[in-house]
Amino acid sequence: MSLKAFHIVFVAASVILMAFLSGWSFLAYQETHSMEYLVWSLCAAISVVGLVIYGRFFLRKLRNISFL
Amino acid sequence: MEIPYTYKPRPDTGLYNAKVGIWLFLASEIMLFGALFSAYILLRVSAPVGFWPDVALAWPRGLLNIPIGTFNTAVLITSSVTVVLAWAALKMNNFARFRVYMVITVLCAFAFLGIKSFEYNDKFSHYVIRLQDGKALTGHIEVDGKHPRFWNFSDQWSVAKLAEQKVAKIKVEVDPERDINGHPKKGASHGHEVREIAVSDIVSLGSYTPATHPFFAVYFLITALHGLHVLGGALVLGYFAFPGAKMWKSNPEQFINRIEVGGLFWHFVDLVWIFLFPVVYLL
Numbered sequence: 127m128s129l130k131a132f133h134i135v136f137v138a139a140s141v142i143l144m145a146f147l148s149g150w151s152f153l154a155y156q157e158t159h160s161m162e163y164l165v166w167s168l169c170a171a172i173s174v175v176g177l178v179i180y181g182r183f184f185l186r187k188l189r190n191i192s193f194l
Numbered sequence: 195m196e197i198p199y200t201y202k203p204r205p206d207t208g209l210y211n212a213k214v215g216i217w218l219f220l221a222s223e224i225m226l227f228g229a230l231f232s233a234y235i236l237l238r239v240s241a242p243v244g245f246w247p248d249v250a251l252a253w254p255r256g257l258l259n260i261p262i263g264t265f266n267t268a269v270l271i272t273s274s275v276t277v278v279l280a281w282a283a284l285k286m287n288n289f290a291r292f293r294v295y296m297v298i299t300v301l302c303a304f305a306f307l308g309i310k311s312f313e314y315n316d317k318f319s320h321y322v323i324r325l326q327d328g329k330a331l332t333g334h335i336e337v338d339g340k341h342p343r344f345w346n347f348s349d350q351w352s353v354a355k356l357a358e359q360k361v362a363k364i365k366v367e368v369d370p371e372r373d374i375n376g377h378p379k380k381g382a383s384h385g386h387e388v389r390e391i392a393v394s395d396i397v398s399l400g401s402y403t404p405a406t407h408p409f410f411a412v413y414f415l416i417t418a419l420h421g422l423h424v425l426g427g428a429l430v431l432g433y434f435a436f437p438g439a440k441m442w443k444s445n446p447e448q449f450i451n452r453i454e455v456g457g458l459f460w461h462f463v464d465l466v467w468i469f470l471f472p473v474v475y476l477l
Contacts, residue, residue, distance in 0.1 A: 127217070129457040133278045136461050139468045140271050147264065150476050158377045166260075173268075180275070188282055194208065 131193040137181045144174045201447035216455045220462050227466050230419070234412045234473065245374050246407070247322045247330040254409050256376020257320075257402065259313060263475040266309050270464045273302035277431065277457045284450045289442055292453075296435035299460070303428035310421055317402040317410070318342055318350070323366065324397045333386060335399075336365040342401065350401055356393045363390050413474055420470060423463045431456055 127135075148170035155163035198204075199211045207214055237253075244252035280295035316334075319342040324330045334341060335351065338361065342349035356364065367386035371379040400406040404414050434449075434456055441449040 128213075129278055129281055129454045129461070132458055132461045133274065136274055136465055136468070139465060143267070143468050143472060146472055147476070150472075154375075154377055157373075157375065160378070166264075170264075177271075184278070191282070191285060 128192060128194055130188050130191050133184065134181065137177055137184070141174055141177045141181070144170045144177060148174065201445070201451050210451055212451055212455045213458075216458050220458065223462060227416070227419075230412070230416050231469065231473065234416065237408050237412060238477075241408075245372070246409075247324070247332060251407070254376075254407060255374070256372050257409075258413075258475045259316070260475055262309060262313060263471055266306050267467065267471050269302050269306050269309070270467050273299045273306075274461055274464045276302065277460045281450070281453045281457050284442075284446075284453055289439075293435055293439070296431055300428050300432045300435065303424050303431070306424055307421060307428075310417065314414075315343060320402040321351075321366070321399055322402070322406060323391065323399050325391070326395050326397055331366065331368050333366045333368040336367075337361055350403070351399060353393065353396050353399050356396075356399070361393055363392050365390055416470060416474070420463070420466055423466070427456070427460050427463050431460065 148167045151163045151167035151170060154160070155167060197211075201210055203209050204211065204214075241253040242249055242251055246252040246254040276295045276298045280292045280299065283289075283291040283295060319334050320332065321335045322330060322332050323335075337351055337356070340349070342351065351364075366389050368389055369386065373379050402410055404411040434453060438452070439449070441452070
């Protein structure tokens, strides 16, 4: 597996982590009604979108490099 | 004698030697971290139910600073992006850009370690104090006007040491009350109430260090081992960015492969953190 392929795996794992963090923070907000957790949840959700956009950009930029 | 397959792929594996080597090494690393993660999870699920420190061996929750942990996660994700962009810059024959991205990667690594040492320092001055009336409280302590520092083991306090040094009272910045999930209790003050406690009222005193609870033992073991990997990776990538970059002129293809191998290790180290952060900080 090349660095390109491993980077895609890494970005996918980061997306899952940020989605989890967003959900975790939202549940904590529902439990505590603390606005900090809601802001945290929104920031994590925004970073999910950011990482997906970056992943697409990365694939386009390195389309000529092999996955092996 | 020239070493074969340093940049050309071997016909049987389809890969150059260093890439096979790094993946074998990473396989052994997966087993090492996998064993430590398993130890953490088994201790976690077999811990008594309840709120630590009221229940002595219950699993502590909410003790780690989630905003700092998240910031460190963002720092490592950024470093993985820059290391892959450094490799891509070399593939596109742009050495100046490669060096810029590599320097950013190394700076991110040292930023991560700096923030982690700040977290460690906080834990070494954070204490759980069990009192004669059966109550337990947690907070940062101050003895003779000084906070313990993590790089100085003589700063670590116990009841025996306090008695030996004839300390009559200590100051404690008591933590806000938390619920069983580690979240601050509704209506609990976010500030720290400062209390003076007589040493004669204290049954035991222990900092948030490995000897105090299995959570801290595994937390420090895994994060310190991970930190050593970050340090090692940063030194190697720093070497490639400056003294080792001479190879770019003599053998550019092998140099690109070295950067790829270094990048694969770096991604692995960051991926360990991607798993470590939710397990240790959130769950």
